Amino acid sequence: MLLTALEFVGLVAFAASGALAAVRARLDVFGVVVVGLTTALGGGVIRDVLLGIHPPTTLRNWPYLAVCAGTALVVFAFHPQVARLRRGVLLADALGLGVFATAGTTIAIDAGATVYAACLIGMTTGIGGGAVRDLLLREIPLVLRKEIYAVAALAGSVLVAVGHALRLPAGPVTVFSAAAVVAVRIIALWQHWNAPVARAPE
DSSP, X not given: OHHHHHHHHHHHHHHHHHHHHHHHTTOOHHHHHHXXXXXXXXXXXXXXHHHTOXXXXXXXXXXXXXXXXXXXXXXXXXXXXXXXXXXXXXXXXXXXXXXXXXXXXXXXXXXXXXXXXXXXXXXXXXXXXXXHHXXXXXXXXXXXXXXXXXXXXXXXXXXXXXXXXXXXXXXXXXXXXHHHXXXXXXXXXXXXXXXXXXXXXX
């Protein structure tokens, strides 16, 4: 129940971030909803496709679609107010990243994926929706150009894999790993950590 509740918090956060980006790009209401849905559900869809789960879980359960579409519509209608809640959206986004990355790893392991593949699939679950959002808006994906984001997701996925290898209880390991991702993400935002960038050619 806790993980499900956290998952929906993450869905709302990702849908809100995608809808806000679409509003800033001057998309119409349909475009805002599509980008919001893609941002929130894209990572899970990619995960299920990689694992051979058809149709993807989020497309078989209407509450996922309803929550994300409703969030996007709320952002479209009240985007000036939502934009002022930047810190709250970033915190919820970090929570969603942690939950999706670690839950994605657990699902991949349970589906029979190797530990190596499960870690990569978990990371992709966390960052996939945001990457697709940026591509739809004709931008270089954020995870490829700044901030500690994908690295945090991968670290959480590795923690889940280590816990699985040590035969620790899956529930507590997933919660601890998600919390670690959130902590790394928040500290990175607070301290303005970024991955190294190559120097511009002279």
